[in-house]
Amino acid sequence: GAVVSQHPSWVICKSGTSVKIECRSLDFQATTMFWYRQFPKQSLMLMATSNEGSKATYEQGVEKDKFLINHASLTLSTLTVTSAHPEDSSFYICSARGTSGTEQYFGPGTRLTVT
Amino acid sequence: QQQVKQSPQSLIVQKGGISIINCAYENTAFDYFPWYQQFPGKGPALLIAIRPDVSEKKEGRFTISFNKSAKQFSLHIMDSQPGDSATYFCAAYPGGSRLTFGEGTQLTVNP
Numbered sequence: 193g194a195v196v197s198q199h200p201s202w203v204i205c206k207s208g209t210s211v212k213i214e215c216r217s218l219d220f221q222a223t224t225m226f227w228y229r230q231f232p233k234q235s236l237m238l239m240a241t242s243n244e245g246s247k248a249t250y251e252q253g254v255e256k257d258k259f260l261i262n263h264a265s266l267t268l269s270t271l272t273v274t275s276a277h278p279e280d281s282s283f284y285i286c287s288a289r290g291t292s293g294t295e296q297y298f299g300p301g302t303r304l305t306v307t
Numbered sequence: 308q309q310q311v312k313q314s315p316q317s318l319i320v321q322k323g324g325i326s327i328i329n330c331a332y333e334n335t336a337f338d339y340f341p342w343y344q345q346f347p348g349k350g351p352a353l354l355i356a357i358r359p360d361v362s363e364k365k366e367g368r369f370t371i372s373f374n375k376s377a378k379q380f381s382l383h384i385m386d387s388q389p390g391d392s393a394t395y396f397c398a399a400y401p402g403g404s405r406l407t408f409g410e411g412t413q414l415t416v417n418p
Contacts, residue, residue: 194353196350198350226405226406233411233413234410234411235396235408235409235410235411236351236396236408238405238406241405283348285350285351287350294339295341295353295356296341296353296406297353298343298350298351298352298353299350300349300350301348301349301350303348
């Protein structure tokens, strides 16, 4: 149980285009979802937290107009990177927490490369 | 206050040996301490977790030791195997809030 999927697993896009990443909780209802960014050999950096049906809460320094997060249902959250630039290239990981409010389960990550 | 400090940054252990990774925290509001294992190109996977009312928790070859007074906790991997080679993150959070991660430890188990 407690499986979180992400799609796509990797994506290459041209500078200036937008990319959408989907995060799904497959066997539980995710009341809260988190989006992280991870650079090579570094820890996870929280970008934003979203509760189902509410606007996402962004961490300091994260551009909310650039990283659009939607958590429209208890099993799906999306991250859209708008007008992507090479510096947005990174490993994006979503995470979901269910009604127990304790364990947090991570997706497999999405490798974004902006050329 | 929100930091979790993890050491060592990297660790090399021989097959069959014991791997020990340490974490320390300051925020006494933390009440849940999970460890995550991450393989290259993959998301972190929950390995084992402990609450501060318990001093030790064991699951298979993995054991968490928790010292509430010292505000420290550690992960012990017994009989380490090459397949255990990965990056390990400790984390902590006050219930219902968000995880604070350590910096990570890259473990290499030599055959």
